[in-house]
Amino acid sequence: MPEYVDPVCGMVVDPKKTTYKTVYRGRIYYFCSKHCLEEFEKNPEYYLTHGPRGMH
Numbered sequence: 001m002p003e004y005v006d007p008v009c010g011m012v013v014d015p016k017k018t019t020y021k022t023v024y025r026g027r028i029y030y031f032c033s034k035h036c037l038e039e040f041e042k043n044p045e046y047y048l049t050h051g052p053r054g055m056h
Helices: 034-042 044-050
Strands: 021-024 027-030
Touching: 021 034, 034 044
Parallel strands: none
Antiparallel strands: 021 027
16 A cells, blocks of 8 residues: 655555545645645645645
8 A cells, every 4th residue: 555645744644544635736635634734725835845844
């Protein structure tokens, strides 16, 4: 199974367990929390360019 990393905090996320996900530019991103999902949706290009910013 591929490993999915929360693009905001860097945590490994199990796509079968999380309910937080979004589609951006045709790709699905998974998140550990609502907070990370909301942060990503505010500025997805920032996180895709700079990478995860650490745990919250």
